[in-house]
Amino acid sequence: MMEAESDLEPRVGPVPKGEPYFHPYHHPAAGWGAAKSVTKFLLDEGTLIEGPRAIMKMNHENGGFDCPGCAWPDDTKGLKLDICENGIKHVTWELTHKRADREMFARHTVSEMHEWSDFKLEDQGRLTEPMVYDAATDHYVPISWHDAFELVGRHLRNLENPNQASYYTSGRLGNEATFLYQLMARELGTNNLPDCSNMCHE
Structure with a gap:
């Protein structure tokens, strides 16, 4: 089930592809209902093979990885499925075969996408x-990586004060990249590193 804005009425009839929807659900939040929802999500994203493989490694040591969905602590007793439905969706989004490439951006203006x-x-x-x-x-x-870095660097150098910039990134970024990112901000003279989880949840 994909939730839409709370002021929308439940949709009746078929749902157009690519549109959010919701409907009343009066069954348990886990169990077979969650399994059905996750399976549909894996199918929609085209990750029916690599999705379950990633799920079995999520929140496991020795070659596994932490769930990108939240900071819930790992179970020390080694549960085989220490996961939730939203965590599976997060991992599936990372594995999606869908691509927002230059052809997609050429078809749609920014004003159109704003809606x-x-x-x-x-x-x-x-x-x-x-x-x-x-x-x-x-x-x-499209812009080359070199020109992109030059563009960002030019704007940062032209700031009157380094605190005029805010250094924000996704909570899905790994520890090593996050360390380098905050180091760059501090080298430029600011500690303006808002917590991504705070900003997302607020």
Whole structure:
């Protein structure tokens, strides 16, 4: 089940592909209902093979990884399925075969995408390369990694005060990359590193 905004009425009839929906659900939140929901999600994302493989490694030591969905502590007794439905969805999003490539951005203006729901934006898939906004065409267009770093660096150097910038990134970023990112901010002279979980949950 994909939840929509709380002021929407339950949808009656078939749901158009790519649109959020919700409906009353009066059964247990776990068990077969959750298994059915997860299986449908794996099918929709095209990850029916690699999805279960990743799920079996999630929150396990010795070659496993922590769930990207939350900071719930691992079970020290070694549960085989120390996971939840939302955690499985997070991992499946990471494995999706959907791609938000340059062709997708060429088809849609930024003004058009501004009207899309969060669900529809997420449903376009993973970015494939750096993009920059072109005000003349109202499109995101490709930019090389070198030019992207130059653009960011130029704006950071032109700040009157380093605290005018806020260094925010996804909670899914690994520890090593996060360490380098905060080190860069501190080298530039600011401690303006808002906690991504706070910003997301607020």
